Amino acid sequence: MSDAAGESSTPAPPDGLLKHRAFLWFWTSRVLMAMGFQITSVAIGWRIYEMTGSAYALGFVGLVQFLPMLALTLVSGHVADRYDRRMIVIICQFLEAATLAFLVYGIFAGWTGVFGIYAAVALLGAAQAFVAPTLSAMLPAVVPTALLPRAMAMSSSAFQTAMIVGPSAGGVLYAFGAPVPFIAAGVCFLVGALATIMIRVERRAPSREPVTLKSVFGGLTFIWGRPVVLGTISLDLFAVLLGGVVALLPIFAKDILQTGPWGLGLLRAMPAVGALAMAAVLTKYNVERGIGMKMFWSVIIFGVATVIFALSVNLWLSLVALFVLGAADNVSVVIRTSLVLLQTPDEMRGRVNAVNFLAIGTSNQLGEFWAGMMGGLMGVVVAGALGGTLTIAVTLLWMKLFPDLRKADRYEVADD
Incomplete structure (x- = not known):
């Protein structure tokens, strides 16, 4: 390891990112991909429920989407380290657009049933299994190391913007007919692919090491041997797993806060609004010193905000708590992702990021399952407060278990 990153990260000008055309194309591509995915998620959920009227059928959407990611994680990471990452993203974007074209054709023809939609969801999940780690591994080649944390904040803002705008756009577009949101999302993926084509980066020839069990599992081996990287990824895994309350928001909105669908919409949007606001701050003011403790404190604040939300009986206090929760989470995301990217050699970034995104996906999916089970057993207020408390406890434990972090x-930049 070297300390070069710490020395070179200071003089980055506020408008530095805007001078990098490659990053602007990268940001545009990510915005469009995230927007397309969010529009698609809302439209598919509504379509499935419209066809079946079953909550279980809706639950299977998440499972069908998650299983390809679970199965392809190690493979996708290895592919990202062996082949041109830009081309991998482009191919996946075209695959996603083609999948949505299949759905639109099936809707017009009247033969797309529930299992056809599940098949489309599985294809989209498989594409995302390759896109997520590959796109993240691309970023260090798009901007100078000095600008990477700031670029991560701005890249995060792309996702948060899509989280706010995408679901609303999907719902509005569906009102014009079931095919309309899928057509719009397909256009997002196609234009995103064109933006990716425009990215020009200087990069070394990809590694061509033979495909062996050692190389495929190289990401896991690397993470296990780097306490800072292991602590960073595992902290996020357990914090989100234990502290997630998103799955319980409909119950809080209706039974605790005594509000209607409009209130639920505000509650769902507020973490993303907080994250977007913090991303704007981090884009301008880079986190340069004390990054380990700042990440730990952000997770603790996340846990405290979760407890406050769970105990609140006032809509406005709940909204503020969710805003703070989203802002604190974004600080953790930016520091965590920057740490993982910079401490991983370029030839390992695909595999390491694949494991990282699997941890994120696992924590989100299992976190909703955990929240639902705990809410059913002990009530949503106790479950939410307990989840936030456990998040704080895990953070304090991780501070002791991972002193290097x-x-x-x-x-610090890894020696490639």
Whole structure:
């Protein structure tokens, strides 16, 4: 390891990112992909429920989407480290557009049933299994190391913007007919592919090491041997797994806060609004010193905000708590992702990021399952407060178990 990143990250000008055309194309591509995915998710959920009227059928959408990611994680990471990452993203974007074209054709023809939609969801999940780690591994080649944390914040803002706008757009477009949101999402993926084509980066020839069990599992081996990376990824896994309350928001909105669908919409949007606001701050003011403790504190604040939300009986207090929760989570996301990217050699970034995104996906999916089970057993208020408390406890434990991460002061760049 070297401390070069800490020395070179200071002089980055506020408008530095805007001078990098490659990053602007990268950001545009990510915005369009995230927007397309969010529009598609809302439209598919509504279509499935419209056809079946079953909550179980809706639940299977998430499962069908998650299983390909679980099965392809190690493979997708290895592919990202062996082949041109830009071409992988482009191919996946065209695959996603083609999948949506299949859905639109099936809707017009009247033969797309529930299982046809599940098949489309599985294809989209498989594409995302390749896109997510590959796109993240591309970023260090798009911007200079000095601008990477700031670029991560701006890239995160793309996702948060899509989280706010995408679901609303999907619902509005569906009102014009079931095929309309899928057509719009397909256009997003196609234009996103064109933006990816425009990205020009200087990169070394990809690694061509033979495909062996050792190389495929190289990401897991690398993470296990790097306490800072292991602590960073595992902290996010357990914090989100234990502290997630998103699955319980409909119950809080109706039974605790005594509000209607409009209130639920505000509650669902507020974490993304907080994250977007924090992303704007981090884009301008880079986190440069004391990164380990700042990440730990952000997770603790996330846990405290979760407890406050769970105990609140006032809609406005609940909205503020969710805003703070989203803002704190984004600080953790930016620091975590920057740490993982910078401490991983380029030839390993695909595999390491694949494991990282599997941890994120697992925590989100299992976190909703955990929240639902705990809410059913002990009530949503106790479950939410317990989840936030456990998040704080895990963070304090991780501070003791991973002293290198706690003491991390500046970003360090791996020796490639």
